[in-house]
Amino acid sequence: MALLFLVLPALIAIPVSLTPKRFLSMPKGDYSWRHFEFLFSSPEWLSSFAQSGIIAVSTAVLATALGTLAAIGLWRVTSKYSEMVRAFLLLPLIIPQIISAMAFYRLLIPLGLLDTYAGLILAHTVLAAPLVLITVSASLANFDPKLEQASRNLGAPAWTTMRRVILPSIRPGVFAGALFAFILSWDEIVVTLFISKFNVYTLPRRMWNGIRENTDPTVAAAAVVLIAVTLGAFAVSAIVSRQRAQTALKED
Amino acid sequence: MREAASDAKSGGLTLSGLTKHFGSFTAVDNVDLDIQRGEFLTLLGPSGSGKTTLLMMIAGFLDITAGDILLDGRSIRDVPAERRNFGMVFQGYALFPHMTVRDNIGYALDVRKRPRAEIAARVDEMLDLVQLTEFGHRKPGQLSGGQQQRVALARALAFAPPVLLLDEPLGALDKKLRIEVQDQLKDIHQRVGTTFVYVTHDQEEALSMSDRIVIMQQGRIEQLGTPNELYEHPRTRFAAGFLGKSNFLTMPDGTYALRPEKIDIAPGGQMNGTARLTGTIRGITYFGAVQKLMVAVEGRDDIEVDVDSWRNPHALREGQPVDLGWSDTAAVRLEDT
Structure with a gap:
């Protein structure tokens, strides 16, 4: 029951997206793909898909790089300040998004990055990097520090040790972090509303406007695609981790 | 037979x-020690x-608080x-789990950017040295503890280091395997001629290989010598x-x-000869080759006597009164009392 309660609101978009009517409604007996057809033929919607994709992928790449480096740095330096630094880096998760949104707005104006790809990617990266920090730190907690010592002892400089020993061992955490970062950016709306206007028009932003200005069922179709991409990303990660577990099993 | 020899001058x-x-806390306290080239210390x-x-x-x-470490007379402190x-060779081996045995062994040469062919030849040589020729393409997780230990040894020796450091390398093995590996380790030491510095808390390992x-205690060197010197004196x-067992007699x-x-x-x-002490047998523990007799002596701690089982001519029993004797050189006077 609880599960249905959690999932149903998301699933309601599916029948609504199949309505033959021109406004948001539950279909009664007859279904139609017209809203999907419109979604995939409208240049505006397609451009929003592309923009969201570009921003989400860039965010995932940047946030994963930064979050992973931060996690490894905090793992290697055991100082009384490192926990303070870690807490500081996790702040974007704790601060209400609306406050972050205002802060980004104020910050991006003088930088001239308002309503640009760079501005959105920057903002999403700041929001997503803490997620990567958390998942990679969890992987590092299980990493045997003797492996790092062994690599150094065998003559590998720090960078080689990182690339050839540490990264392969924490790969699951890095993947999970990248996935979370992608999804965060893919359906981010609060900050996006503040810092984008005409030039950059992400998918959630277009849906927001679609609902506000007219009750176009294309929004429901877009929601279905949005959910599908998110679920697809999770499915890929689940398959990857299952394969990983199976090879590990075979090795034993 | 020094096929894997390091630079013998180092x-x-x-x-x-x-x-x-x-x-x-002082973990190491003002230690002076000369480790000879090629020795097993x-x-x-x-x-x-x-x-x-x-x-x-x-x-x-670990950083050094004070003092210095010299390799062939040159400071390596920095x-x-x-x-x-x-x-x-690390405790628990620290083999790279995502690499094959070959990649593990070749790692040191690989990061030194040696040509591929040279690495392959050297890895073959090392696999041969530790008798794991057929296991090169496995991952460490597919090997037994003893095999992993040998991979760790091969990996550490592959770049012909002048010094090999071993941190309780046999700790994870069962007793029977441990004795076997001790022999192999000693054999490999003789073949490669590298200086071995071996850390253990196991006195039998120390006695049989070094x-x-x-002997260290509280960060200081308690005593230094050959196994025989330390055991006898x-x-x-x-x-x-x-190191071994001792009865302590206050004279x-x-x-x-x-x-x-x-x-x-x-x-x-x-x-036969003079009895130095008399007492009563309080308990006998049978170990196969030897029997341990605990002898209660009036006014002293119990004295442990080990007797070869096959030489127990008197079929000693618990509760029996006995005489104890020993030669003049058997009892060693301690300096710290």
Whole structure:
């Protein structure tokens, strides 16, 4: 029951997206793909898909790089300040998004990055990097520090040790972090509303406007695609981790 | 037979006044030690004696609080671990789990950017040395503990280091395997001619493999010598009790250490020669080859006597009165009493 309660609101978009009517409604007996057809033929919607994709992928790449480096740095330096630094880096998760949104707005104006790809990617990266920090730190907690010592002892400089020993061992955490970062950016709306206007028009932003200005069922179709991409990303990660577990099993 | 020999002119280590503090705790306290090129030196001590800390300082993983480490007369104090060129076998082996055995062994040469063919040839040589030729393409997780230990050894020796550091490398193996691996390790030491610095808390390992043993306690060197010297002439109560077993006898001129197997035992009044003590057998524990007899002596601690089972002519029983005797050289006077 609880599960249905959690999932149903998301699933309601599916029948609504199949309505033959021109406004948001539950279909009664007859279904139609017209809203999907419109979604995939409208240049505006397609451009929003592309923009969201570009921003989400860039965010995932940047946030994963930064979050992973931060996690490894905090793992290697055991100082009384490192926990303070870690807490500081996790702040974007704790601060209400609306406050972050205002802060980004104020910050991006003088930088001239308002309503640009760079501005959105920057903002999403700041929001997503803490997620990567958390998942990679969890992987590092299980990493045997003797492996790092062994690599150094065998003559590998720090960078080689990182690339050839540490990264392969924490790969699951890095993947999970990248996935979370992608999804965060893919359906981010609060900050996006503040810092984008005409030039950059992400998918959630277009849906927001679609609902506000007219009750176009294309929004429901877009929601279905949005959910599908998110679920697809999770499915890929689940398959990857299952394969990983199976090879590990075979090795034993 | 030195097929994997390192540069034979290298590998002498000198520790001078080496000290390590962790906050207010002194883990290693002013240690002076000369390690000869090519020798098998064991650091033996209980946990917390500073032996592993000492090894980690030699490896370059711990900063030195005071003192210096010299390799062939040159200070390596400021040389980072990755440029010291010392091989190391870690406790638990620390093999790279995502690499094959071959990639593990070739790692040191690979990061030194040696040509592929040279690495392959060297890996073959090392696999042969540790008798794992058929296992090169497996991952460490697919090997037994003893095989993993040999991979760790091959990996540490692959770049022909002048010094090999071993941190309790046999700790994870069962007893029977441990003895087998001790022989292999000693054999490999002789073949490669590298200086081995071996850390263990196991006195049997220390006795059976080492050229010299350093007994450590509380961050200091308690006694240093060949296995035979240390066993026959322990200078302190700690050395006598930690390496082998000892009875401690308080005499008017000091305390003497007396090994349980050096005591003659006979039923009361039947000792050939002079009986030095008389007592009663309180308990007998049978170990197959030997029997341990605990003898209660009036006014003293119980004395342990080891008797070869096949030589127990008198069929001694519990509760029986006995005479104890030993030769003049058997009891060693300790210096710290």
